Amino acid sequence: MFPEIPEALINAVLRCKRAVVCGHHNPDGDCLYSTLAMGVLLEKLGKDCVLVNDGPFTAPEIADYAERISSSIPRSFTEPDTLGIMLDCSTWDRIESFKDIFRTFRDVVVIDHHANGGKTGNLQYVVPSSPATTLLVYKLYRRMNVDVTPDAAKYIFRGFATDSGFFSFLYADSAPVFDIVSDLVKHGVEPYAEYNYLMCGKTYETIRYLAALIERTETYYNGRLAVSFEKPEDSNLFGQNTRASDEYYRQMLSIRETEAVILFKISKKREHAWELGLRSSYSSNIDMGAFATEFGGGGHKKAAGATLDGSYTEIRKKVLDAFGKFTETC
Numbered sequence: 536m537f538p539e540i541p542e543a544l545i546n547a548v549l550r551c552k553r554a555v556v557c558g559h560h561n562p563d564g565d566c567l568y569s570t571l572a573m574g575v576l577l578e579k580l581g582k583d584c585v586l587v588n589d590g591p592f593t594a595p596e597i598a599d600y601a602e603r604i605s606s607s608i609p610r611s612f613t614e615p616d617t618l619g620i621m622l623d624c625s626t627w628d629r630i631e632s633f634k635d636i637f638r639t640f641r642d643v644v645v646i647d648h649h650a651n652g653g654k655t656g657n658l659q660y661v662v663p664s665s666p667a668t669t670l671l672v673y674k675l676y677r678r679m680n681v682d683v684t685p686d687a688a689k690y691i692f693r694g695f696a697t698d699s700g701f702f703s704f705l706y707a708d709s710a711p712v713f714d715i716v717s718d719l720v721k722h723g724v725e726p727y728a729e730y731n732y733l734m735c736g737k738t739y740e741t742i743r744y745l746a747a748l749i750e751r752t753e754t755y756y757n758g759r760l761a762v763s764f765e766k767p768e769d770s771n772l773f774g775q776n777t778r779a780s781d782e783y784y785r786q787m788l789s790i791r792e793t794e795a796v797i798l799f800k801i802s803k804k805r806e807h808a809w810e811l812g813l814r815s816s817y818s819s820n821i822d823m824g825a826f827a828t829e830f831g832g833g834g835h836k837k838a839a840g841a842t843l844d845g846s847y848t849e850i851r852k853k854v855l856d857a858f859g860k861f862t863e864t865c
């Protein structure tokens with residue numbers, strides 16, 4: 536599951552005096568906690584480092600750490616001999632406002648577990664079979680003989696737990712992952728405390744919003760597909776940053792006959808645009824990543840997304856028709 540880390544990458548980390556660590560915009564748990572774990576590693580190695588991200592840090596599982604992350608790169612970190620470290624993403628567009636400076640760095644390390652890893656960076660450790668980026672950072676600790684501090688262990692555990700749906704999305708080849716988890720627990724992580732921290736920070740509004748999304752759900756194709764949508768007034772009713780989508784997918788996919796879920800979300804980036812949240816179940820053959828490419832999106836087999844311009848009625852019809860055709864043979 537985990538190949539060797541390239542020697543050149545290790546040497547670049549050892550050689551550098553200072554480093555900028557950057558994860559993708561709109562960070563999730565894996566992105567933010569791999570950034571923090573990398574920060575501890577560099578500090579232990581005696582490097583000057585700065586952690587940057589475009590944010591926002593609204594998800595409850597990362598909100599406490601917003602002040603550790605800078606929104607810009609200080610001038611003293613802009614020399615070409617600064618090491619750039621990109622985490623949990625592999626393309627320049629994912630680090631929007633930092634990409635211009637990153638492109639001037641002589642060495643850029645990319646540590647990621649997404650399948651679409653591009654040609655970005657000259658030093659890559661991209662492992663699509665890894666359930667989380669934090670596990671790859673753990674491998675770096677071990678390879679470089681850096682002590683896994685209790686904080687580092689916690690960060691590594693949290694990134695893995697959030698990306699794996701708390702140990703859910705793991706297959707029969709996961710033994711190496713559980714070896715790592717065992718080591719993290721030996722280094723002070725308490726799984727129940729972490730479960731409580733990551734999963735039980737929701738607001739009452741989130742649960743009310745979840746109820747509304749469930750209430751709006753319609754099913755198609757004998758219940759194989761469940762569909763819901765956001766309304767413009769939702770942010771007034773349930774709060775600006777209230778997000779219930781992850782929990783919504785989980786609930787819908789717990790229905791015996793439901794194989795796929797489509798959630799239509801109002802785009803925050805573009806006007807008159809809608810984002811598709813696409814999920815499919817463990818036992819389904821439906822490849823949501825492939826379906827998303829029909830609309831210029833992408834992702835994994837079980838989780839994908841796309842953005843479409845147009846009105847809700849028109850987009851909904853187009854997507855549902857396309858889904859019918861796409862799944863004719865599944």
Ligand SMILES: [Mn+2]
Nearest residue numbers: 565623668698
């Ligand atoms: Mn990730």
